[in-house]
Amino acid sequence: MTQTSDRRVRVFCALDGRDLEAILALARTLAGQVDVFKLGLELFCAQGPDGVAALGALDAPLFLDLKFHDIPNTVAGAVRSVAPLAPAYLTLHAAGGAAMLRAAVGAAREEAARLDRSPPRLLGVTVLTSLDDADLAAQGVAARAADQVLRLAGLAQAAGCDGVVASPREIAALRRECGPEFEIVVPGIRPAWAASQDQKRVTTPAEAARDGADLLVIGRPITAAQDPAAATARIAAELAGARG
Numbered sequence: 001m002t003q004t005s006d007r008r009v010r011v012f013c014a015l016d017g018r019d020l021e022a023i024l025a026l027a028r029t030l031a032g033q034v035d036v037f038k039l040g041l042e043l044f045c046a047q048g049p050d051g052v053a054a055l056g057a058l059d060a061p062l063f064l065d066l067k068f069h070d071i072p073n074t075v076a077g078a079v080r081s082v083a084p085l086a087p088a089y090l091t092l093h094a095a096g097g098a099a100m101l102r103a104a105v106g107a108a109r110e111e112a113a114r115l116d117r118s119p120p121r122l123l124g125v126t127v128l129t130s131l132d133d134a135d136l137a138a139q140g141v142a143a144r145a146a147d148q149v150l151r152l153a154g155l156a157q158a159a160g161c162d163g164v165v166a167s168p169r170e171i172a173a174l175r176r177e178c179g180p181e182f183e184i185v186v187p188g189i190r191p192a193w194a195a196s197q198d199q200k201r202v203t204t205p206a207e208a209a210r211d212g213a214d215l216l217v218i219g220r221p222i223t224a225a226q227d228p229a230a231a232t233a234r235i236a237a238e239l240a241g242a243r244g
């Protein structure tokens with residue numbers, strides 16, 4: 001949405017919910033204003049692949065955020081199963097381990113070759129932005145969230161993933177560790193004028209852009225706004241101001 005000296009910051013709008021008609025209406029309102037529509041588990045569980053295909057018919061790239069996490073064979077099968085929906089981006093939990101990540105990467109490439117199209121960009125979900133250090137400690141993870149994100153990102157990159165999903169606080173360290181080409185997708189974005197809701201590790205669009213994020217996932221600050229198109233325009237202006 002905004003052009004910077006070295007990279008364009010793109011806005012992925014999270015269309016969460018299960019009401020297909022409401023989501024389609026919102027998507028039509030925002031078409032051309034956001035770069036990608038992110039569809040999640042709520043819609044997929046309620047509407048299935050047909051619901052995703054209905055959004056795909058709007059001709060905007062789709063980010064299928066199903067956060068796969070299972071044994072390698074099952075995740076590879078799930079990646080193959082969603083390939084006909086032609087998602088531009090697909091997520092899987094990096095905590096699923098190196099073998100699971102490699103199996104997903106292999107399945108995505110094979111299926112894309114079979115269907116004669118580009119494979120989806122695979123993103124490893126690191127630590128959910130709704131979790132903080134105390135939540136990790138409660139799960140028996142001794143590392144701080146910031147360190148766990150870097151560890152999981154390294155795993156995802158080594159397995160051939162195209163990028164990661166991480167909180168705003170880890171952007172700068174990820175950029176340093178993973179290099180300029182690795183895609184850093186950042187949810188937990190809250191403009192100063194929006195409520196943080198259940199997100200714990202949040203930042204503003206401008207700060208995320210300054211830290212080196214490529215792709216901002218923004219849901220409720222847009223979708224729950226009284227005027228979603230106006231909220232999107234306000235975010236775009238903030239991004240433009242941040243990185244000139």
Ligand code: C5P
Pocket residue numbers: 014016040125126127128129130165166167187188189199217218219220221
């Ligand atoms: O409404 P909000 O802006 O909080 O939406 C954020 C979106 O990003 C949701 O769809 C959520 O599932 C997703 N997400 C996240 N944290 C992650 C990965 C994905 O919030 N680590």
